[in-house]
Amino acid sequence: MVFSSQLFLFYFLPTFLVGYFVLYKLHAKHSTLNFFITIFSYVFYGWLEPWLVFLMFGCTLVVYVAGRFISAPGASKLQRNLALGAAIAVNLGALAYFKYYMFGMGIVNDVITKLGCEPFSVMTVLLPVGISFYSFQSMSYAIDVWRGTAPPVKDFATFACYVALFPQLVAGPIVRYNTVAEELATRTHTLENFVRGISFFCFGFAEKIFLANQVGIIADRVFAADAPGVLNSWWGSLAYMFQIYFDFSAYSNMAIGLGLMLGFHFPRNFNGPYRSKSITEFWKFWHISLTSWFRDYLYIPLGGNRVGTARLYFNLFLVMFVSGVWHGANWTFVCWGLYHAFFMIVERANNKNAFYYKAPKLVQVLITQVIVLFGWVLFRADSIGEAWRMWKSMLGFNAVSSADAILSAEIFTPTCLFFMALAALLSFWKFRSFDWCSKVSPVRMAVALAIFIVAILALFTQSYNPFLYFQF
Template identity: 45%
Template sequence: MVFSSNVFLFLFLPIFLGLYYLCPNRFRNLLILIGSYIFYAWWRVDFLLLFAAVTLWNYWFGLRIHRAESREQAQRWVLWGVVGNLATLGYFKYANFGMENINKVMEAAGFEPFLLTHVILPIGISFYIFQSISYLIDVYRGDTQPTENLINFAAFIALFPQLIAGPVLRYKDLADQFTERTHSVDKFSEGATRFMQGFVKKVFIADSLAPLADYCFALENPSTGDAWLGILAYTAQLYFDFSGYSDMAIGLGLMMGFRFMENFNQPYISQSITEFWRRWHISLSTWLRDYLYVPLGGNRHGTFNTYRNLFLTMLLGGFWHGANWTFLIWGAWHGMWLAIERALGVNAAPRVINPLKWAFTFFLVMLGWVIFRAENLDVAWRMYSAMFSFNGWQLSELNAAAITDLQIATLVIAYATIAFCGLRQFYRNPLTTKAPGTAAMNDSDLVASTGHGSVAVVRPIEHTRYLVRAALLVLFCASILKLSAQSFSPFLYFQF
């Protein structure tokens, strides 16, 4: 089940919210758990068993870590708990990739390849495994108390607004909200507005740009114009798709009384790759910093080790996105530029916009998106070759015949929206070097903020609020009509 579907909008969500607000407070977390399990099982019932098993595993290990009689014993418990999570993720996400590459080596050496039944990737596994790992490590560090309430913990892991594609939540940030949270008309209204905003971004813009990107990346011999049009379309599509999902997740959380951390902060106005990762997928970049970069040593053990740690963090972060060489290279690309910027002393929190720095950063980001989007290295090479061969800016006949004026208009609207919202956000609330309540910012090479609410959301001034909401409602209704006319509307990050 996906948010951008009639089943979710007109069946699951109204029934769930109706039961939720009719239910006494003490039973609401149980209802969240049941509703989230139904939401997840809509895809495949059998993988719900794996999901429940991972939940029980981490609940039990969390208690064992907390009750350990010595630090050495706690270390053993957290080690086995994390290993179990990584082994689960490794098998389901990387077994096919690993066996495929081993077989290539075997065949090249003249041996018979191994046979392995194709492993199906459970939806959302990357997100709930990362949340589980952070829980165990936070308990070990003493950053949070483990919960004795299995229902609350299971509801946290299964919380359906963020279950499938994030944001990557942490128990320590939501523990108090699972025991006590506020519900009000204003909070529900804020959530509904945020959900509609995300829905419009996803269905009205991202889904309209998807065919444009698909056409260009599918061409066997793209022209320079085809290649650049394709990557411009995908750059906008990915942002509106993923940030749209995050908006919907945050909005649904508000309707249920939860307040999640922000996941995007106008990333395409960044003037360095370091700043980009402080604005893009913030929940993941904070996770990588706190549970990978800092444990590797952060910037505490010399210049070379700092560069190495930055590179390894992004390399593994890229591999987390998918079992493909393309994702490893994409992660290495960003890791390399983070290390270069660190060596050059690049300011990651500029106070003014430098057009040249912005253009260069946007260019680097788009180059990375090429290999991120490509199905394999051959497709990536084909696109890169076309982008820089300068063999003609005219679109190929096949591409020109498939592209519509509406898609081109949507692309223009998308970038106009990015520019307008980005500039307004920058001058109203420029990214600061330190976020409120954030400690140890010497290791903030990837991101600048950790807690929910630390990235401000730009809201319209009071006298325009109702006009903006009225316009949003009209766009939301139009998006529903568009959704009903198209057959399928998957989110790009579901594959991760």
């Protein structure tokens, strides 16, 4: 189910909220409220593919049992380590099979075919939506309990609610258990938080409908073209740069808003990444919950920056490689991660500064975002060859097709120019939707609702529009 679908907006969400707050007004226990959330989360997740619920439930059960073994009184170090290993193995195993089996077998078949052998038959494996998110979230719980930085959960229904929370289930933000443990046990519901949640949800919905979907039309047309010209290729790449940001930011804001309505405070996931002055800074403000996950559970355990120079560079390389692999089973994602690793290593070698750090701030931001833009081409392309063709077009090395003029007429309309200008303004201007939505006032609430109503009307004219990060 998708937040921006009519099914969710007009049926699922109203039904859920009415049922939830009826139970709350009847003074239901938090365990009952959590169970109610879990049931609706399973309905939300398994609406089109019910088997997905059984997979998530199985992974949840294994991690819950592992957490109990890890925290059991008198448990030996070996027992605790085995329990942690089981929790990680099950989640990584499920992730590896469902997300990387076909990619891995494709590599194997390419190799053995070149050696003159018959390729293996490869069965089709469907990727469960959100598995990358809930598997990382579950593993963080097991690791934190093992480290002693998070309290173990005694009630399975509470842990199932934590894993399955539908507001952030399929595309984050990745929530650490210790940040919501108290709210799972005893959260308060206030009108102020509910209104703040509505503002976040309305603003995020508008981001999706008015920005991500609109500039996405431009990006799709350019990337589908055989040989776009220089101007068109830059325009389409810039459109995708805006699309990926506002699409993901929209989901995060809607998730944060839904969480606030239910008394949960989810972490901020973006903080003006396109105003960054270096690639290192960019990753401090882009997909913050994932970046912090890799920092705390991979980078720091590897030694972080407390090691020698060569090991430090290796740590950066490995973290960004894994980040690329996490995003998708395609060489484009692997290369995208390594592309960012290269610039982060260069900046680290330059005392954490970009090689252009002495330039004026505006120039630093511009160069950084051009680097990010070229990286997004890799991220968007279906293959390395397609990314290479787009780069060549951007640099003027591709012959322009006769259809390029027609493409220009389609993507430089007044409507396209308006939405691209609006996206650029909100990306580079110091307007922070998170801060704006965090403050409650009648005027802000009226603006949020007005934007939401207009976005609802626009939704009826648009086709199916899933969030981009659902595929990860």
